[in-house]
Amino acid sequence: MDKKILIYGMGKTGKAVKKFCENNKIKYFTFDDNIDKRNRFDKLIKNTSKIIISPGISKSNENIKFAISKKIDVISEIEFASSYIEKPLIAITGTNGKTTTCLLTYALLKDLGKKVFLGGNIGKPLISSLNKKIEYDLYLVECSSFQLQFINNKFSPFISLITNLSPNHLDHHKNLKEYYDSKYKIFSNQKRNSYFISNIKDIKRKNKFFETKKINFITSSLNESKEYIMYKKIKIHKNKLKLIGGHNFTNIVNSLEILSIFIEPNKKTLDCLYKFSPPSFRLEKISNKPHIYNDSKSTSPAATAKALDSFNEKIYLIMGGKDKNLDYMSIKKVMKRKTKKIFLYGENKFKISRYLNDINYEICIDLKSAVKNCLIQAKHKDIILFSPGTSSFDQFKSYIERGNSFNSYVRQFT
Numbered sequence: 001m002d003k004k005i006l007i008y009g010m011g012k013t014g015k016a017v018k019k020f021c022e023n024n025k026i027k028y029f030t031f032d033d034n035i036d037k038r039n040r041f042d043k044l045i046k047n048t049s050k051i052i053i054s055p056g057i058s059k060s061n062e063n064i065k066f067a068i069s070k071k072i073d074v075i076s077e078i079e080f081a082s083s084y085i086e087k088p089l090i091a092i093t094g095t096n097g098k099t100t101t102c103l104l105t106y107a108l109l110k111d112l113g114k115k116v117f118l119g120g121n122i123g124k125p126l127i128s129s130l131n132k133k134i135e136y137d138l139y140l141v142e143c144s145s146f147q148l149q150f151i152n153n154k155f156s157p158f159i160s161l162i163t164n165l166s167p168n169h170l171d172h173h174k175n176l177k178e179y180y181d182s183k184y185k186i187f188s189n190q191k192r193n194s195y196f197i198s199n200i201k202d203i204k205r206k207n208k209f210f211e212t213k214k215i216n217f218i219t220s221s222l223n224e225s226k227e228y229i230m231y232k233k234i235k236i237h238k239n240k241l242k243l244i245g246g247h248n249f250t251n252i253v254n255s256l257e258i259l260s261i262f263i264e265p266n267k268k269t270l271d272c273l274y275k276f277s278p279p280s281f282r283l284e285k286i287s288n289k290p291h292i293y294n295d296s297k298s299t300s301p302a303a304t305a306k307a308l309d310s311f312n313e314k315i316y317l318i319m320g321g322k323d324k325n326l327d328y329m330s331i332k333k334v335m336k337r338k339t340k341k342i343f344l345y346g347e348n349k350f351k352i353s354r355y356l357n358d359i360n361y362e363i364c365i366d367l368k369s370a371v372k373n374c375l376i377q378a379k380h381k382d383i384i385l386f387s388p389g390t391s392s393f394d395q396f397k398s399y400i401e402r403g404n405s406f407n408s409y410v411r412q413f414t
Contacts, residue, residue, distance in 0.1 A: 002027060003047050004047060005021065005027065005049060006030075006050070006052070007028055007031070008053045009032055009053065009056070010030055010031075013125045013127075014030065014052075016125040017052050017080065029048065031063075033063075038062075038063070041063045045063075045067060045072065048072060050073040050074070050075060051073065051075070052076075053074055053077070056146055058149075060174065073152060074150055075151070075152050075154070076155075077125055077127055077147070078120060078125075078148075079151050079155040080127065081125070081126040081127040081129070081130060082126065082154055082155045085126075085139055087139060088159070089138075089141060089156075089158055090105070090139065090157060090158065090159045090161075090258060091157040091160045092140070092143065092160075092161045093144070093148060093160075093163070094161075094163025094183070095164055095165050095166045095167075095300055095302060096166070096247065096298075096300065096303045096306060097247055097251045098143075099121075099297070100278060100279060101255055102142045104251060104252065104276055105255040105259070106140055107276055108255055108258075108259045108269065109262070111268065111269075114262075115137045116137065116139070117136045119142075120141035120144075121144040141157075145168075145169055145172075148183060149173075151185040151189070154189065157190060159197065160195070161220075161257075165200060166301070166302035167179070167300065167326055168299065170326060171322075171325055190215050193214065193215075195216045196216070196218065197220050199221055199222070222246070222253050224238075224249060229252065231256050234266075241273065241276075242275075242278060243276065243278055247310070248283070256269070281294055281296035281399060281403035282295060283295050290379065290380055290383065290384055291382070292383075293383070293387075294386050294403050294406055294407060296388065296399045296400070297399050299390060299399065301326055301328050301330055301331045303389065307387040308338040308387070311385070314338060315338060315339060315382070316339070316340055316378050316382060316383065316384045317335070317342045317385050318342075318343045318345070318367070318370045318406075319342060319344060319388050320344045320347075320349045320370075320388060321347065321388045322391045322392065322393045323347045323348040323394075324348075324391055326389075332355050336358065341360040341362065342356060342362070343361070343373060344361055344364060344370070345363075345364040345370040346367070347394035348390055348394075352389075366395065367395065367405060367406065371386075371406065372409070388402070
């Protein structure tokens with residue numbers, strides 16, 4: 001009996017892999033932890049050549065551990081898809097900023113007249129690009145640590161970029177090293193004369209890989225004044241940008257570094273930058289009286305710190321959510337420096353409160369009561385920032401549902 005591919009997980013990604021296999025007459029099995037029993041996996045694995053795994057399934061999954069012990073290849077969907085792609089692939093990862101950087105890069109490349117597929121951790125699975133009869137010039141992929149941890153030897157971007165790294169997803173990865181190592185896999189198979197971009201200073205020092213493989217290492221650095229961002233010969237006026245905060249200015253520079261590999265940025269580039277709006281729930285302004293910002297996408301303490309540093313004034317902060325085993329001591333100083341008061345809710349509210357002994361805070365039952373109490377105390381000229389600093393899964397299905405709920409509560413109480 002010929003061995004087949006096993007598609008593990010039948011969510012959006014698994015269904016896209018299944019469609020590709022059907023279109024290309026590739027024999028496959030499917031398995032899903034939420035549908036199938038363990039004994040079915042034991043039977044399927046005997047006739048499986050490799051496993052294509054969906055994001056979110058960790059190395060600690062018993063079936064996956066068993067498969068690896070039997071020397072069966074377990075690879076992510078982005079690795080499987082990339083082996084069928086011949087055009088240049090741009091891959092972006094990082095703890096924070098990867099979605100904004102991807103969307104801005106996409107806008108800049110489209111403005112050049114390039115036909116670009118955008119997918120991965122944002123929007124559509126990469127494999128879905130192969131299910132349509134469209135000729136793309138470039139493939140732009142946002143990569144999460146969940147996807148990258150199962151990269152073996154096929155995923156080889158022409159350009160890769162790491163925005164930044166800070167502790168996150170420690171409820172999924174066994175430790176911080178595993179999380180960082182997963183991120184580093186983005187460049188592990190890059191070929192000679194490809195490009196790697198980052199502003200993380202010690203990546204090159206720690207990884208001799210770049211020298212031995214002759215990969216072009218581009219150090220991205222933010223050169224700014226109070227009013228301008230300077231990139232090469234281009235002066236970018238901050239007050240014309242819809243993106244705010246130093247972290248977003250870094251995202252702009254990262255996108256320009258990618259663009260510069262294809263063309264020197266020019267006046268047309270500036271027009272594109274000024275038109276670009278932040279993605280939903282990423283420091284998105286939703287009200288002027290008071291000034292309210294929805295940063296529901298903030299799923300780590302570092303993301304909340306960056307959001308806080310985007311403002312010059314002291315603000316009201318609403319934060320909390322699922323406990324991901326993260327340390328909030330690292331942002332205590334910025335919380336003390338930047339907040340008038342913090343409203344805590346969610347599974348980890350008491351854990352965060354332990355770091356706030358000399359900071360004004362209030363424990364709330366849930367997000368709704370946090371919004372209500374905050375709006376009662378804030379004045380029209382004040383700034384309210386909703387930046388949870390952790391994931392949403394204690395009370396909401398996703399950061400999107402959480403963000404929409406926040407907007408709804410704001411409308412209800414204003």
